[in-house]
Amino acid sequence: MLEMIYSAFLILGVVSLALYKCPKTALWVGFGLPSLVSLYSVVIFITNINLTYGFKLAGNFIFSPEFILTPLSGFFSFLVVFISFGVGIYTIGYAKSLKNRANLAVFASLFNFFILSMLLVLSSSNVFSFIVLWEVMTLVSALLLKFNDEETSNKTVMIYLGVAQIGAFCIMIALLLISGVAGSMEFAQWQGFEISSGLSICVLTLLLVGFGSKAGMFPFHVWSPLAYPLAPSNVAALMSGVMSKMAIFGLIKFSLFLPINPGFGLSIMVLGALSALIGISYALVQKEYSKLIAYSSVENIGIILLGVGTGFYGIGLGEGTLALLGFVGALFHALNHATFKSLLFLGAGNIYNATQTKEIDKLGGLARKMPITAILFLIGVVSISALPPLNGFVSEWFIYRSMILGGLSESLLGRAVFALSIVALALTGAIVVFAFIKLYALIFAGVCKDEKIYNGAYEKSLFMPLGMFVLAFSCLYFGLGANNIIMFLGSVVMDLIPNATYSINIDVLSMPIIALLLCFLLILPFLLFGIFKANMSKARLSEPWACGFKFNSRMQTNSNAFVGDFKRIISKIIKFKEIKSQDSYFAKMNYESRSDDFWWNLLYAPVVRLNLYLGDKIGYMQNGKSSFYVIYILIYLYAMMIAGFYFLGE
Amino acid sequence: MEVLTILMMISSVLVFGFRSYKLSILSYVFQAFCLVSLFFLLANLHGAKELFSWAIIAFFMKVCLVPAIIFYLVKKLNLIHENEPTGGFLVSIVIAFGFSIATAMVIAPIFGEFSLIKNETALVASIFIFMMGIFGFILRNSFIKQILAYCLFENGIHLSLALSAYNSHSLVELGILTDAIFAVIIMSVLAYHYHKTFGHVDISKASNLKG
Numbered sequence: 001m002l003e004m005i006y007s008a009f010l011i012l013g014v015v016s017l018a019l020y021k022c023p024k025t026a027l028w029v030g031f032g033l034p035s036l037v038s039l040y041s042v043v044i045f046i047t048n049i050n051l052t053y054g055f056k057l058a059g060n061f062i063f064s065p066e067f068i069l070t071p072l073s074g075f076f077s078f079l080v081v082f083i084s085f086g087v088g089i090y091t092i093g094y095a096k097s098l099k100n101r102a103n104l105a106v107f108a109s110l111f112n113f114f115i116l117s118m119l120l121v122l123s124s125s126n127v128f129s130f131i132v133l134w135e136v137m138t139l140v141s142a143l144l145l146k147f148n149d150e151e152t153s154n155k156t157v158m159i160y161l162g163v164a165q166i167g168a169f170c171i172m173i174a175l176l177l178i179s180g181v182a183g184s185m186e187f188a189q190w191q192g193f194e195i196s197s198g199l200s201i202c203v204l205t206l207l208l209v210g211f212g213s214k215a216g217m218f219p220f221h222v223w224s225p226l227a228y229p230l231a232p233s234n235v236a237a238l239m240s241g242v243m244s245k246m247a248i249f250g251l252i253k254f255s256l257f258l259p260i261n262p263g264f265g266l267s268i269m270v271l272g273a274l275s276a277l278i279g280i281s282y283a284l285v286q287k288e289y290s291k292l293i294a295y296s297s298v299e300n301i302g303i304i305l306l307g308v309g310t311g312f313y314g315i316g317l318g319e320g321t322l323a324l325l326g327f328v329g330a331l332f333h334a335l336n337h338a339t340f341k342s343l344l345f346l347g348a349g350n351i352y353n354a355t356q357t358k359e360i361d362k363l364g365g366l367a368r369k370m371p372i373t374a375i376l377f378l379i380g381v382v383s384i385s386a387l388p389p390l391n392g393f394v395s396e397w398f399i400y401r402s403m404i405l406g407g408l409s410e411s412l413l414g415r416a417v418f419a420l421s422i423v424a425l426a427l428t429g430a431i432v433v434f435a436f437i438k439l440y441a442l443i444f445a446g447v448c449k450d451e452k453i454y455n456g457a458y459e460k461s462l463f464m465p466l467g468m469f470v471l472a473f474s475c476l477y478f479g480l481g482a483n484n485i486i487m488f489l490g491s492v493v494m495d496l497i498p499n500a501t502y503s504i505n506i507d508v509l510s511m512p513i514i515a516l517l518l519c520f521l522l523i524l525p526f527l528l529f530g531i532f533k534a535n536m537s538k539a540r541l542s543e544p545w546a547c548g549f550k551f552n553s554r555m556q557t558n559s560n561a562f563v564g565d566f567k568r569i570i571s572k573i574i575k576f577k578e579i580k581s582q583d584s585y586f587a588k589m590n591y592e593s594r595s596d597d598f599w600w601n602l603l604y605a606p607v608v609r610l611n612l613y614l615g616d617k618i619g620y621m622q623n624g625k626s627s628f629y630v631i632y633i634l635i636y637l638y639a640m641m642i643a644g645f646y647f648l649g650e
Numbered sequence: 651m652e653v654l655t656i657l658m659m660i661s662s663v664l665v666f667g668f669r670s671y672k673l674s675i676l677s678y679v680f681q682a683f684c685l686v687s688l689f690f691l692l693a694n695l696h697g698a699k700e701l702f703s704w705a706i707i708a709f710f711m712k713v714c715l716v717p718a719i720i721f722y723l724v725k726k727l728n729l730i731h732e733n734e735p736t737g738g739f740l741v742s743i744v745i746a747f748g749f750s751i752a753t754a755m756v757i758a759p760i761f762g763e764f765s766l767i768k769n770e771t772a773l774v775a776s777i778f779i780f781m782m783g784i785f786g787f788i789l790r791n792s793f794i795k796q797i798l799a800y801c802l803f804e805n806g807i808h809l810s811l812a813l814s815a816y817n818s819h820s821l822v823e824l825g826i827l828t829d830a831i832f833a834v835i836i837m838s839v840l841a842y843h844y845h846k847t848f849g850h851v852d853i854s855k856a857s858n859l860k861g
Contacts, residue, residue: 626853630787641757
């Protein structure tokens with residue numbers, strides 16, 4: 001089963017690469033067939049969610065890796081193939097816009113390898129293959145990033161790779177430390193080993209930094225708002241929707257091997273709360289829609305981490321219910337975030353495809369030109385804003401609930417952290433609504449601001465809305481059928497925490513009833529109007545009244561004005577740069593306001609500077625004379641000989 | 651056997667020292683020939699059947715093919731004499747000889763502990779030849795001389811392998827025996843193109859890759 005799915009992706013990847021000469025066929029082979037394979041594997045992963053199964057690679061070439069799926073990795077594998085299904089369909093239509101940038105066959109092949117690498121990361125069963133596959137995943141995603149070849153792309157790709165490498169380095173050290181203590185590289189044998197509390201804290205910190213870098217957790221998030229907007233939107237959907245979840249998976253999986261104290265859970269919660277707040281604050285003030293969505297990924301990772309932190313806190317205290325609720329909330333939000341974030345990125349790709357601009361301020365009234373995209377995008381926006389009855393609401397509700405339960409714990413620190421996190425999440429929720437109203441309203445509602453862009457916009461291909469529809473429909477289903485999903489996730493989490501029981505009634509929340517209620521409330525005014533026959537006169541259609549002036553589309557609120565008050569409030573935390581420039585005395589004044597992510601300067605810029613400095617100094621050694629290089633080799637040889645003599649000789 | 655090893659040592663100094671490429675290559679041929687006969691000798695003395703095949707392969711590789719390639723290269727480039735090496739012709743030999751013999755004397759006893767055939771002179775010779783090759787790389791500026799230096803330390807490695815572990819895996823054997831020929835071909839092609847581009851084979855003047 002499993003090997004069939006993996007080899008299908010492998011073969012499709014190779015075949016689409018072989019179709020280098022005919023990219024049109026490669027498009028169907030490389031994106032159409034993987035969607036079918038994904039659909040098939042979604043079924044496989046769902047039906048086998050409670051089993052632990054795997055296969056061993058044949059042969060004894062150095063070592064034969066074994067691939068095992070546990071319920072947890074099974075759930076994340078389901079996530080991977082489920083999102084790839086929607087993205088794959090979408091890409092059949094979308095890839096045409098990339099035709100001039102790169103060979104589609106290569107793109108299709110990398111797409112398949114990317115999915116495959118993520119699946120393999122999930123099922124790898126020892127340290128060596130995990131690290132190698134993790135790196136492969138990073139490299140393939142970096143190659144995919146390069147497909148949007150812009151001026152800044154090289155720098156962004158290097159930043160992405162740099163942060164990912166720092167993360168991978170931390171992960172590797174942590175895993176090697178564990179395997180050193182446990183005496184085995186196989187994950188299956190990591191049981192019942194003794195580890196000192198100091199080392200355990202050290203390993204947990206390394207894991208948090210490593211996986212946090214990959215997930216885009218604050219303060220290691222600097223790469224995500226750069227990389228996601230750069231990537232082609234289907235890749236951005238996969239990276240933000242799925243790849244960042246690999247980090248969540250790793251964090252949960254490897255931390256559970258270690259003895260966990262409640263402090264670890266609390267520190268994850270603090271970081272999660274900060275990610276959520278800071279991520280969404282930055283998102284709100286962005287002027288490019290893809291950047292806004294990218295920053296909102298940071299926020300959502302923060303929310304997921306709040307759930308994960310609660311779960312770890314519960315484990316640390318030995319409270320099964322708390323852990324269960326926290327992890328279910330986290331996994332559910334991971335699933336939901338993957339769904340609606342992919343949907344939004346795909347929608348953003350659709351908009352960019354039609355308009356060729358990333359500026360929110362140049363767009364307006366697109367709903368009239370692209371009605372299908374608008375509706376599907378609206379579903380994504382409502383879900384991400386956590387409005388009932390869609391899926392974002394349910395998972396955030398779960399996380400709230402688990403945090404409220406955690407807030408009742410005895411320790412004072414725990415109470416404080418939980419209370420503050422609840423406040424942070426509530427604040428985040430409000431700003432999310434604000435940000436996404438801005439996003440939707442300024443792009444799809446109102447009247448057009450740029451005639452040329454407006455007239456050129458239309459639905460380019462039917463496959464793109466179709467792919468989005470799959471995800472939008474799942475948003476609806478995950479909301480309305482939340483009980484099923486929770487039972488499904490409950491069984492996954494039960495496997496993680498053996499002593500947990502369904503001690504509380506999880507299905508106190510009935511989503512269909514909420515949905516019905518909301519629909520009823522929505523219809524109620526019209527019903528009342530109908531009954532009382534009030535306000536039945538036909539609406540008059542005319543241009544908006546603009547205080548006696550002729551209405552102009554520039555009179556509409558733009559993205560800067562929309563968040564003006566918020567900017568004033570937050571200007572203590574986020575620094576805005578106002579740039580005024582004027583070409584000549586009579587020319588128009590140009591205003592530009594930028595919000596730079598100062599965490600980059602705080603955290604990474606010193607490291608970069610140090611490296612450049614060291615590189616400069618070492619550069620003296622590289623003087624271009626080959627005989628000097630041989631001298632270096634000779635010196636090294638001597639040094640090794642002496643070292644060997646002293647250390648090994650005795 | 652001692653005679654052969656000492657002849658090899660002398661010939662390595664000659665390879666290093668001769669100004670004329672032709673003489674240098676000839677002394678290399680002589681050294682390779684000594685190596686081959688040494689293999690035969692060892693095979694007879696210690697009953698190591700592997701060494702027979704080693705000797706035959708080495709004869710074709712080292713005595714015939716490699717010198718032929720370098721000869722062809724020198725002829726094609728029309729070079730006769732080497733240009734001035736680092737530290738002058740006389741001093742460079744003294745430096746190389748001194749350091750090589752010192753290193754060889756130091757390391758030989760350590761090598762001796764692992765090797766199958768415990769012959770001190772041969773071990774010293776093998777390390778000495780290897781070090782001469784390394785110093786050839788460091789001190790000589792001419793591309794051709796560097797190729798020869800490479801061949802020298804190949805010989806050194808080869809000899810020490812024959813002494814210390816002639817019973818190693820057949821894959822290792824094949825690799826050690828045949829890598830020289832590929833390396834020499836690649837380096838010759840490079841040298842030819844280098845000469846075509848710059849008009850000389852003095853690599854000390856090539857520092858475009860400076861950091």
